[in-house]
Amino acid sequence: MNRADFPILARQVHGHPLVYFDNAATTQKPEAVLTAMDNYYRQYNANVHRGIHRLSEEATHAYEQTRKSVRDFINAPSEKECLFVRSTTDAINLVAQSFARPRLQAGDEIVISHLEHHANIVPWQIVCEQAGAKLKIIPINDAGELCFDEYRALLNDRTRLIAIGHVSNALGTINPIEKIVEAAHARDIPVLVDGAQAAPHMNIDVQALDCDFYAFSSHKIYGPTSIGVLYGKEKWLEAMPPYQGGGDMIASVSFTEGTTYNVLPAKFEAGTPAIAEAIGLGAAIAYLQNIGLDKIQQREQALLNYATNETAKLPGFTPIGTAKEKASILSFALAGVHPHDIATILDQYGIAIRSGHHCAMPLMERLGLPATARASFSFYNTEAEIDTFIMALAKTQEFLAR
Numbered sequence: 001m002n003r004a005d006f007p008i009l010a011r012q013v014h015g016h017p018l019v020y021f022d023n024a025a026t027t028q029k030p031e032a033v034l035t036a037m038d039n040y041y042r043q044y045n046a047n048v049h050r051g052i053h054r055l056s057e058e059a060t061h062a063y064e065q066t067r068k069s070v071r072d073f074i075n076a077p078s079e080k081e082c083l084f085v086r087s088t089t090d091a092i093n094l095v096a097q098s099f100a101r102p103r104l105q106a107g108d109e110i111v112i113s114h115l116e117h118h119a120n121i122v123p124w125q126i127v128c129e130q131a132g133a134k135l136k137i138i139p140i141n142d143a144g145e146l147c148f149d150e151y152r153a154l155l156n157d158r159t160r161l162i163a164i165g166h167v168s169n170a171l172g173t174i175n176p177i178e179k180i181v182e183a184a185h186a187r188d189i190p191v192l193v194d195g196a197q198a199a200p201h202m203n204i205d206v207q208a209l210d211c212d213f214y215a216f217s218s219h220k221i222y223g224p225t226s227i228g229v230l231y232g233k234e235k236w237l238e239a240m241p242p243y244q245g246g247g248d249m250i251a252s253v254s255f256t257e258g259t260t261y262n263v264l265p266a267k268f269e270a271g272t273p274a275i276a277e278a279i280g281l282g283a284a285i286a287y288l289q290n291i292g293l294d295k296i297q298q299r300e301q302a303l304l305n306y307a308t309n310e311t312a313k314l315p316g317f318t319p320i321g322t323a324k325e326k327a328s329i330l331s332f333a334l335a336g337v338h339p340h341d342i343a344t345i346l347d348q349y350g351i352a353i354r355s356g357h358h359c360a361m362p363l364m365e366r367l368g369l370p371a372t373a374r375a376s377f378s379f380y381n382t383e384a385e386i387d388t389f390i391m392a393l394a395k396t397q398e399f400l401a402r
């Protein structure tokens with residue numbers, strides 16, 4: 001867990017050493033990722049899956065190596081089930097349009113929760129609108145935990161899909177995915193898991209979870225932007241029509257005989273993919289696995305505990321989201337100070353946090369808050385940085401009380 005692996009962590013912001021606590025928005029990139037992408041462009045830049053020449057072979061090999069790494073990272077049964085997409089958002093839209101839409105009849109239901117990020121709300125609203133289906137919402141308690149009995153009570157013969165976040169981006173709540181899947185599967189209802197905030201913090205095992213789909217973004221697991229992963233069970237992916245048409249996703253195209261599609265995973269990867277980004281993602285996964293997700297989780301839990309205990313001593317500090325099981329995300333309110341003012345003043349101390357609705361407006365509505373401030377920790381953060389953050393919060397209060 002060497003901070004020196006992350007060149008950006010050495011920079012100054014407004015004359016202070018950077019304290020980067022906005023890891024839930026995106027994580028910083030280790031040298032290994034930057035180098036892998038740079039090497040691709042300098043040494044073997046070529047398109048994949050088409051050239052017979054050496055550079056294209058090397059690029060294709062590196063691109064497909066990442067698919068192997070992804071399979072291993074989430075313990076998927078097969079590489080065919082690991083699709084490269086643009087992001088978590090893209091993955092969920094793909095499932096909404098290619099899986100849900102053809103299966104939905106008027107009056108059918110999709111179940112999501114009150115904790116979801118807009119990426120796991122709006123695609124379902126769109127497809128429900130298209131099909132005349134209904135969106136049902138699992139309620140939460142005041143700690144930010146799902147009400148499990150009410151979840152179970154929502155399931156019925158019209159339920160076609162559960163789409164649920166593994167970890168809440170706004171509150172850090174870790175949802176009991178295995179139990180959720182078990183209850184859904186007892187009624188033959190498939191489950192999509194939005195893993196955007198889980199993949200950075202814990203070992204993911206899609207076979208143990210037994211989920212039907214699992215989505216995450218590279219940029220939140222120390223890889224580059226513009227690439228993400230959709231895992232889907234082979235039986236579903238095989239049955240689904242393509243999401244986008246174009247090069248690479250076809251077996252043959254004819255004006256007279258029609259078009260036949262490529263096998264998995266190519267069927268869902270139309271056009272030139274994000275090649276450098278895939279290579280960067282492979283390097284990020286190798287980096288994380290070299291540290292070990294167990295170790296990362298332990299370290300981040302220690303940071304979360306430290307921050308939770310120390311901020312509790314600060315007058316006027318209220319944590320938002322107090323679930324028993326939490327990832328290293330600390331949303332909070334500071335008495336008398338708007339979250340945007342907290343973030344603006346903290347920035348003057350070189351501290352990056354996020355404020356706002358965190359793309360979870362229904363959750364904010366449920367909590368009765370327009371916004372929260374949010375500090376989200378990575379294994380590369382330190383207790384000393386948390387001390388700096390708390391000192392800056394105290395100064396923010398002092399400054400605004402004057």
Ligand code: 7TS
Nearest residue numbers: 024025087088089117119169196197217
């Ligand atoms: N799902 C969850 C739970 C998320 O936290 C995010 C992004 C997404 C989906 C969408 O990911 P994308 O990579 O497709 O954009 N969350 C945040 C956040 O909390 N702050 O900035 C982005």
